Amino acid sequence: MTVSKHMATRWTHVLPLALAVAVGLPLSLPAQSRRSLPEGPGREIVQRVCGSTCHGAELVAGKGYTRDSWGAVVNSMVSRGAKASDTELTEIVNYLATNLPPKTGAAGAGGAGFLGGGSDEAQMVDVAAAERGRTVYIAECITCHGVKARGGPRGADLIRSMIVLKDRYGSMLGAFLKAGHPMQSGKPSSSLTGPQIVELSHFLHEKVGDTLRNGPYSKPINVLTGNAKDGAAYFNGAGGCNQCHSVTGDLAGVGEKYDPVSLQQKFLFPRTFATPRGGTRGHVPPVVVTVTVTPASGPSVTGVLSHLDDFNVSLRDSEGNYFTWKRTPSLQVVKHDPLAMHEKLLDQYTDKNMHDIVAYLETLK
Amino acid sequence: MNTRLIVGCLALSTTAALAQLDPAKLAQAPTDSWPTHNGDFSGRRFSPLTNINSNNVSSLSLAWVHRVNAQGNAIFGGAIKASPVVIDGVMYFTIPDHVWAVDARTGHEIWHYTWPSHGGIHIGNRGVSAYGRWLYFETPDCNLVSLNMKDGKERWHKQICDLDQMYFASAAPLVVGNHVVAGVSGDDLDIPGYIESHDPETGDRQWRWYVYPEEGSEAAKSWPSVDAMKHGGGMTWSTPTYDPALNLIYFGTGNPQPVIAGKGREGNNLYTESIVALNPDNGKFRWAFQSSPHDTHDWDAIQTPVLIDGTIDGKPRKLLAQAARNGYFFVIDRETGKNISSTKFARANWSEGLDKLGQPIPNPAKMPQPDGALVSPNQAGAANWPQPSFSPKTGLFYINATNAYSVYYIYDNDEKPEGWGGNDRGGYSESMLEGIDYQTGKVKWSHKWEGPGGPRSGVLATAGNIVFAGDMQNNFVALNSTTGEPLWHVGLNSGITNAPISYELDGTQYVVLACGDTVYAFAMFAK
Numbered sequence: 001m002t003v004s005k006h007m008a009t010r011w012t013h014v015l016p017l018a019l020a021v022a023v024g025l026p027l028s029l030p031a032q033s034r035r036s037l038p039e040g041p042g043r044e045i046v047q048r049v050c051g052s053t054c055h056g057a058e059l060v061a062g063k064g065y066t067r068d069s070w071g072a073v074v075n076s077m078v079s080r081g082a083k084a085s086d087t088e089l090t091e092i093v094n095y096l097a098t099n100l101p102p103k104t105g106a107a108g109a110g111g112a113g114f115l116g117g118g119s120d121e122a123q124m125v126d127v128a129a130a131e132r133g134r135t136v137y138i139a140e141c142i143t144c145h146g147v148k149a150r151g152g153p154r155g156a157d158l159i160r161s162m163i164v165l166k167d168r169y170g171s172m173l174g175a176f177l178k179a180g181h182p183m184q185s186g187k188p189s190s191s192l193t194g195p196q197i198v199e200l201s202h203f204l205h206e207k208v209g210d211t212l213r214n215g216p217y218s219k220p221i222n223v224l225t226g227n228a229k230d231g232a233a234y235f236n237g238a239g240g241c242n243q244c245h246s247v248t249g250d251l252a253g254v255g256e257k258y259d260p261v262s263l264q265q266k267f268l269f270p271r272t273f274a275t276p277r278g279g280t281r282g283h284v285p286p287v288v289v290t291v292t293v294t295p296a297s298g299p300s301v302t303g304v305l306s307h308l309d310d311f312n313v314s315l316r317d318s319e320g321n322y323f324t325w326k327r328t329p330s331l332q333v334v335k336h337d338p339l340a341m342h343e344k345l346l347d348q349y350t351d352k353n354m355h356d357i358v359a360y361l362e363t364l365k
Numbered sequence: 366m367n368t369r370l371i372v373g374c375l376a377l378s379t380t381a382a383l384a385q386l387d388p389a390k391l392a393q394a395p396t397d398s399w400p401t402h403n404g405d406f407s408g409r410r411f412s413p414l415t416n417i418n419s420n421n422v423s424s425l426s427l428a429w430v431h432r433v434n435a436q437g438n439a440i441f442g443g444a445i446k447a448s449p450v451v452i453d454g455v456m457y458f459t460i461p462d463h464v465w466a467v468d469a470r471t472g473h474e475i476w477h478y479t480w481p482s483h484g485g486i487h488i489g490n491r492g493v494s495a496y497g498r499w500l501y502f503e504t505p506d507c508n509l510v511s512l513n514m515k516d517g518k519e520r521w522h523k524q525i526c527d528l529d530q531m532y533f534a535s536a537a538p539l540v541v542g543n544h545v546v547a548g549v550s551g552d553d554l555d556i557p558g559y560i561e562s563h564d565p566e567t568g569d570r571q572w573r574w575y576v577y578p579e580e581g582s583e584a585a586k587s588w589p590s591v592d593a594m595k596h597g598g599g600m601t602w603s604t605p606t607y608d609p610a611l612n613l614i615y616f617g618t619g620n621p622q623p624v625i626a627g628k629g630r631e632g633n634n635l636y637t638e639s640i641v642a643l644n645p646d647n648g649k650f651r652w653a654f655q656s657s658p659h660d661t662h663d664w665d666a667i668q669t670p671v672l673i674d675g676t677i678d679g680k681p682r683k684l685l686a687q688a689a690r691n692g693y694f695f696v697i698d699r700e701t702g703k704n705i706s707s708t709k710f711a712r713a714n715w716s717e718g719l720d721k722l723g724q725p726i727p728n729p730a731k732m733p734q735p736d737g738a739l740v741s742p743n744q745a746g747a748a749n750w751p752q753p754s755f756s757p758k759t760g761l762f763y764i765n766a767t768n769a770y771s772v773y774y775i776y777d778n779d780e781k782p783e784g785w786g787g788n789d790r791g792g793y794s795e796s797m798l799e800g801i802d803y804q805t806g807k808v809k810w811s812h813k814w815e816g817p818g819g820p821r822s823g824v825l826a827t828a829g830n831i832v833f834a835g836d837m838q839n840n841f842v843a844l845n846s847t848t849g850e851p852l853w854h855v856g857l858n859s860g861i862t863n864a865p866i867s868y869e870l871d872g873t874q875y876v877v878l879a880c881g882d883t884v885y886a887f888a889m890f891a892k
Contacts, residue, residue: 057442075791076744076771083818117553119506119528120484150781159783160555160596165529211784212553218788220774225736261790264737268772269791271817308815309838310851343793346739346770347712351730354739354772 042095049084049092050077060100065214067097067275072219075265075272086286089273117212123168125206133203136196140183149207159211164204170197173204223260223358231360234353239345241267241357244338247364255364264358268346270339289337291315293323296330305335384515385498386452392609399451399866402492402537403752407672408606408615410754411826412867416874417889418829422843422853428875428888429472433465444862445879447492448537448752448823450500451868452514456877457495458884461487461505461535466517469877470870472886476517480504485533486550491604491750492537494545496565501545503534509547509563521568525549530556537604539614541645544571546614548601552663555622555783558599558637562648572648576601576618576636587633587658597630598622599637602667603750608683611700613642613651615672615685619665625733626661626777626786633658638666640687640695642702652702655724656689661732662715662773662789663744664691670699671755671762673803677705686803688753688764690746691715693725694806708806710799711747712768715740733773733787743771743792745819752823752864754832759846761800761809763832767819769794794819798834800849810849814838823864825876833876835861841878841885858883 037043037057051057065073071093078084084092137149144155151157158164167173174197177189192200210216235241245251258266262274271287293313294300301323303315313333314324325331386400394413395404403410417425433441441460449458456469462482466475485505493502499520500512507526512519525547526532532551539546544562561573576599578584580591588594600619607614621630621637638657643650656666666689673684677696685699692713696705704723716725731740745767753764771792779786797813814820814836822835832846839860843853857880865878872891877884 051442072788072790076789078792115486115488116484117486117531117533117551118484120482122484122529148779148783150779150783157592162530165554208554213785213788215784217777217786219776220737220790221735221776221778223736223774264772265791268739268770269793271793272791307838309836309840309854310815310842311840311854343795346741346793349739351734351738355736 038099040095040099042091043099045084045088045091046095049082049088060096064100065096066101067093069214069218070096070100071273071275075269078271078273086271086273093273093275121168123201123205125209126202127206129199130202130206133196133199133201133206136192136200137203140185140187140189140192141200143184144182148210149204158204159208164208167201167204170194170201173197173201220261223264223355224362226352226355226357226359228356228359228363230352231356231358234356235360239348239353239357240341244341251361251364253365255362260358260362263361264354267357267361268342268349268354270342287339289335291336292332292334293325294332294334295325300332308333308335384453384455384513386495386514390452395868397869398453399449399868400495401450402448402494402539402604403606403669404866406541406607406609407755408669408752409671409673409757409826410669410752410824410864410866411756411828413828414867414869414874415827415829416869416872416891417827417831417867417876419831419845419852421889422829422831425843425853425876425887425889427855428470428873428886428890430886431465431467431472431474431884432882433460433463433884434882441882443487443489444859444881445884446489446750446821446863447879448864449866449877449879449884450493450495451866452495454870455514456884457493457500457514458879459490459492459502460882461490464493464500464502464512464517466514467884469868469875469886470873472884478512478517478519480506480508480510482506484528486535488535490535490537494538494540494604496540496543496545499565501538501540501547501565503536503538503547505533505535507532507534507549509534509538509545509568511565511568523563523568523570525561525563526551530554532556536602539605539607540565541607541614544645546605546645548603548605548616550600550602552598552600552620552622552624553784555596555598557595557597558601558618560601560605560616560643560648562645574643574648574650576641578635584635587635589629589631593630596622597634597637598624599639600665600667602665603669606670606672606685607645608672608699611683612644612646613699614645615640615642615670615699617641617656617665617667617670617687617689619667620660620663622784623782624661624663624785625773625788626775626779626782627659627732628779628786629781630659634660638664640666640670640685640697640702642699654695654697654702654704654722656687656693656695657691657727658720658724659727660691661727661787662691662740664689664742664746666690667750668748669752671753672699673755673757673762675760675803677804684803686755686762688748688762688766688801690742690748691725692742692747694762694801695723696803696806706806710764710801710808711766712741712770713747731773733775733789735775735778737772737774737790739770740773740789741770742767743769743794744773744789745769745792745794749819749821751821754824754826754864755803756826756828756832756846758828758830759800759826760803761826761846762803763824763826763834763846764799764801765796765820765822765824765834766799766811767794767796769819793817796820796837798824798832798836798844798849800832800846812844812849812851820860822861822878825865825867827867833865833878835878839880841865841880841887855887857885 303317558576605616777786
């Protein structure tokens with residue numbers, strides 16, 4: 001029996017500016033699929049891979065990132081054990097980037113934080129209003145509170161200010177400024193108009209959002225710090241990369257194809273999803289892991305690994321036949337993972353090796 | 366005990382059950398109940414039951430299956446990460462905003478409670494705790510809620526944190542005496558962690574302990590300023606353990622803030638990433654041991670502090686052991702907080718060795734860098750929140766461990782970074798179940814799981830010489846707890862998402878675990 005199943009409600013995030021200041025009251029709307037994924041190609045895969053084992057799809061729904069950021073999120077989930085083929089990962093990133101782009105002030109789902117943190121009733125930033133608020137901020141506040149509103153010797157940190165964090169469309173900020181606070185122009189802060197306060201509020205909430213994990217600062221600054229010559233030496237020497245790769249063959253033009261961060265991630269963790277420069281990625285042949293199984297009584301069978309655990313092993317041979325065995329001490333199982341060397345090298349690379357290889361790969365244009 | 370509370374209308378199988386927790390159960394090893402998050406106060410997650418054992422585990426039967434999404438409708442997102450509690454034949458478990466009571470013999474639903482949410486991160490809920498006739502659980506939108514065990518009716522709710530600062534609540538509380546001890550979550554903004562206690566009857570707050578030290582104290586010198594310290598993080602994500610004789614609760618604290626960019630918080634950053642001992646009656650600080658001084662990798666040291674009454678160098682000792690997310694296994698004297706041993710149980714390339722307190726010294730080169738630093742373990746860690754187990758019979762501490770690498774970047778080179786200021790990307794990981802000898806800190810056996818990734822399954826050891834755990838291929842596996850040899854398995858619909866528990870009713874021993882939205886009960890039926 002269901003004891004208490006209240007209809008969840010949420011507050012609208014976008015209010016007419018003047019109304020917000022004058023009334024300060026949110027309107028209530030019924031919750032509708034607040035935490036479900038939008039329709040679109042790839043939705044089912046996202047639901048299955050991202051919405052069952054570790055967390056629900058509601059954690060994903062309502063977020064908004066760039067393609068690059070979604071790629072980083074997906075890779076990080078792969079490293080935590082998310083199970084999907086290379087093709088599926090491509091479809092997942094395509095779905096997320098297409099259907100959940102960065103939020104631009106429309107009513108979203110959940111709070112503003114990385115995983116929907118914060119209140120469902122949190123202020124949603126109106127980007128255009130925030131831009132107007134920036135003008136007010138630069139004119140009256142920036143000298144003391146700083147470019148990123150993080151404060152300084154002369155002014156409080158506004159990102160950590162309870163007045164800002166508790167504010168909704170100027171509700172707290174307005175009262176604070178009406179009471180009087182020094183401004184750069186020397187004018188009384190009570191002279192700020194209602195719309196200006198709301199715009200300032202949007203700007204400050206935008207700055208709070210910028211500090212979050214989905215904010216604009218969330219990407220590597222520069223990874224091209226290595227020495228390409230030393231990278232080449234490592235590639236052809238201690239690293240043994242040239243035993244499998246050729247800079248005029250499979251890696252020809254790789255520095256053109258991927259940006260430096262993707263190069264770094266791809267050579268360290270080759271199962272990483274990476275989008276080539278300037279576009280979505282085309283078909284990439286999946287990495288095929290094969291296995292050879294030799295029963296005590298019979299001949300060996302080799303094929304594409306389908307499943308392997310402590311108890312069973314299964315494969316599909318070149319003719320498409322499916323085989324499975326119960327694992328016993330007399331059953332020989334030999335896995336052939338073409339990427340195994342990359343995993344071994346993780347114990348060997350120094351950070352200098354890593355930076356040098358990126359610098360070297362970047363020259364392959 | 367209040368005998369008026371005999372439950373008649375609820376179909377509680379064959380016995381007339383009192384829907385209430387007998388306090389005497391808390392002092393015993395769990396047999397016909399699993400009355401607390403970890404089975405008992407020690408955090409060992411050790412079942413003394415032997416009806417299921419290493420000789421007969423291969424004839425385990427499926428007893429029942431309970432799927433919260435009936436008819437396959439994905440009504441409830443997310444996975445069951447809660448460790449169930451079993452009292453008087455009824456099992457209680459949660460997902461964020463929801464609590465279920467099911468018959469522990471049959472899996473039939475008795476009641477279901479829904480909390481109307483107003484936000485917060487819905488990443489997981491670790492379960493309920495019980496006191497008398499009442500249950501307590503936390504909601505993502507920062508409330509501590511008390512329900513009547515009998516029918517799931519709400520008795521009261523109290524706000525324990527502030528959504529506007531992006532706190533949320535996910536932990537399973539701990540009830541000690543007349544204290545409901547509740548931790549808080551959230552690491553988006555630079556906010557301080559704390560843990561607090563509430564009156565189980567009224568819900569009123571009794572005390573709150575902030576993770577930062579007192580201003581002006583020696584420990585406060587581990588921060589560059591009071592401002593940095595009071596915005597320094599240290600969330601209390603998991604359920605404490607408790608030593609009744611010493612009257613101390615033990616819990617781990619989370620990452621310092623800003624999380625990745627350590628510029629602006631130079632120093633060890635006490636008491637973040639520490640194992641902390643408090644008096645539960647008043648929240649007074651007793652001692653702390655810091656698992657990760659000045660962490661910059663999000664390696665919350667919130668893994669269960671397991672209490673072991675053991676022997677070191679021939680002398681009986683009151684110990685505490687933690688397999689930390691940063692890859693170190695710590696054994697500590699739980700009376701004093703003094704370190705006994707610190708060893709690595711998984712890949713960890715980030716430390717320059719140990720300081721005089723036995724705490725790892727972070728290597729500055731392996732702190733996040735603008736151009737990246739290749740670090741093991743990755744952010745998910747060598748271990749994470751899934752609970753370990755300890756068997757007093759084998760003397761081994763069992764943990765689902767992970768070897769992993771990723772690249773840590775500084776994204777925000779500001780003089781005063783805020784929030785995260787960086788993150789890790791990509792990664793490789795492989796995992797294994799380990800049995801660690803608490804006396805030496807050495808891994809006695811390690812059973813590698815096939816396939817990449819790190820498991821999200823807790824562990825259960827039993828007196829039947831078995832350790833139960835999930836692998837990376839959706840198997841629930843029973844291994845010989847002395848040798849690590851796999852004995853039995855069952856392939857399930859997804860990876861195991863909580864920690865197994867065990868109890869015995871009518872002579873039948875059950876082992877219960879969850880995968881995603883489904884609870885499975887396996888049993889050795891009474892003859």
